[in-house]
Amino acid sequence: MAGRVIVVGGGGFGRELMCWVEDCAAAGSLPALAGFIDDKPDELPAYAPRLGSVQDYQPEEGDLLALAIAKPAVKRRVTGLLKDRGARFAQVIHPSTTVVRTATLGEGVVMCPQTMLMPDSRVGDFVTILNFSGVGHDSVVGDYTTFSSLCDVTGNVTVGADVFVGAGARLLPGITVGDGALIGAGATVVRSVKPGNTVYVAPPKTLKTMGAGSVRDSETGDA
Template sequence: MKNLIIVGARGFGREVYDLATQCAGFNIEYVVKGFLDDKSDALEGFSNYPQILSSVEDYKIEENDVFVCAMGSVKWKKHYAELILAKGGKFINLIHPSTKLNTNAVVGTGLLVFMYANISNDCIIEDFVTIQGYVGLGHDTKICKWAHVSSYSFTGGFVVLEEEVTLNTRATVLPNIIVRKGATVGAASLVIKNVKENTTVFGIPAKKIEF
C-alpha cells in the first residue's frame, strides 16, 4: 500500500483530496497520508481532511510515499513538483473513474483528471498535466508537460497546447490551432488562430491583452 501525499493544502488541494478518495486506487493501492504546505494553518477552519505534514522543502521522503501536485498555477506546480523530483519522489496519476479515455489515448505521469473529462481518440497527454471537470478534448489533441486545462474547456481536433499553457474556465480552441509555450487563454475565450509564446489572450475572438 502506497502513502499518497498531496502537495498543496489550499483550495485546490482540498479538491484534489476528494479526487483521490474517488479514484479506483483509494484504499486499494494507496491511502492519503496528508498534505505538504508551507502555510501550516492552511486547513484551519476546515474539517474532514488529513493533516499537513510539513512544507515541501522540509519533508523527508519515506518508503512507499507517492505524490500528486495540487497547484492551480502552472508556475508553482512546476516549482514544487521539481522539488519533490529532486528529492527522489515519485508521482502517480489521479484520473476520475467517470473520465473517458478513448482509443489510443496516451497519458503520462503526475496527471490530475477530474470528473467527466472526455479525452478523445489518439490524444497525447504528457506529464504533470491538470485537466479539470467537464473538459472535452477533440481527437488528436496534444497537451504538453505542465499544462493546466480548466473546467468546461474544449479543444478541437489536432489542437496542440505546448508546455506550461493555461486554458481558463470555458476556453475554446478551434481545430488545428497551436497555443505556444507559456501562453494563457482567458476564461470563456474563443481561440481562432495560433497563440504566441508567453502571451495572454482573451475574448471572442481571443486577442492579446497586456497587464
Template sequence: MGSRLILVGAGGFGRELINWAEDAAAQGGQAFAGYLDMHADVLAGSAYALPWLGTPDAYVPQTGDAFVIAIGDPAGKRAVVEQLRARGARFARLVHPSAVVARTAVLGEGVVLCPHSMVSADARVGDFVAVNTLSSVGHDAVVGAYTTLSGHVDLTGHVQVGEGCFFGSGARVLPKVRVGARARIGAGATIMRNVAEDATMFTMPAKKL
C-alpha cells in the same frame, strides 16, 4: 512500508482533489494519507482531517510515497515538482472514475483528470497536466507538460499546446490551432488562430446593458 498517496498543495484545488481521490478509493483506488503545504494550518477547521506532513521544499520522500500535485499555476507546479524530484520523489496520476480516457490516448506522469473530463482518441497529455471538471482534450491533440485546463475547457481535434500553459474556465481552442509554451488563455476565450509563446489572450468581460 506500504505505499501512501500524498497531496501537494491543500488550497481550493487540493480540497477538490481530496474528494476526487476518495471517489477513486471507493472503486479500488487510493485516498490521500496526508498533505504538504507551506502552511501547516491550511485545513484547520475544515471537514478535511488529513495530517500535515511538512512543506514541499523540505519534505524528504519516504519509501512508498507517491505525490499528486494540486497546484494550478504552471510555473509554481513545475517548481514544486523539481524540488521534490531532486529528493527522489515519484508521482502518481489521479483519474476520477467518471473521467473518460480513450484506449489510444497517452497520459504522462502525474496527470490529474477531474470528474467528467475526457481525453479522446490518440491524444497525448504531458506530464503533470491537470484537466479540470468537464474539460476535454480532442482527438489527436497534444498538451504540453505542466499545463492546466480549468473547468469546461474544450481543446478540439489536432490542437497543439506547448508546455506550461494555463486555460481559464470555458476557454475553447479550434481544430489544428497551436498554442505556444507558457501562454495564458482567459476565461471564455475562443482561440481561432495560432498563439505565440508567452502570449495572453482574453475576451472582454460582460457589460451592463
C-alpha cells in the same frame, strides 16, 4: 493497495483533489490518502491532516504524490524540488473520466471528474485537467499545462508547455497555442497563439444602472 497518497498543496484545489483521491482509492486505482504537505500551516481545515511542509518533506517508500497546484510555473518549481529528492507522483484519474485506449498521458497528470481524452491524444507530464474539460482526437498537450473547468480542446490542436487555459475556453480545430500562453476564461480561440501571448474575452460592461429604490435594487440588491 499498499502505499499512501499525499496531496501537494492545501488550497481550495487541494481540498477538491482530496475528494478525487478518495474516490480513486475506493475504486482501487490508488492507495489511501494519508494527508497533505503545504508550506502554509493555516491553509488546511481541521479535517485535512497536514503532514508537514513541502520544504521539509522527505519521500518514504510507497509514497505517491498528487499535485494540487494549478499555476504552471509553480507546478514546475515544486515538482523539480520534490523530484530531486526522489519523490514519485501519481496519475490521479477520477473513476468518472474517459480515457480511450489510444490516448497517452504522462507522469503526475490529474484528471478531475467528467474529463475526457479522445483517440490518439497525447498529454504530457503534470498536466491538470479540471472538471468537465476534454482533449479531442489527435491533440497534443505539453508538460505542466493546466485546463480549468469546462474547457473544450477540439481535434488536432497543439497546446504547448506551461500554458494556462481559463474556465470555459474553447480551442478550435487545428490551432497551435505556444509555450507559456494564457487563454482567458470564456475565450474562443480561432487562430494560433504565439508563445507567451495572452488571449482573453473583454470583460462585460454595465449598460444601465437601476436607480436606488427601484424594484430590482430593492428586491435583489443588484446595482
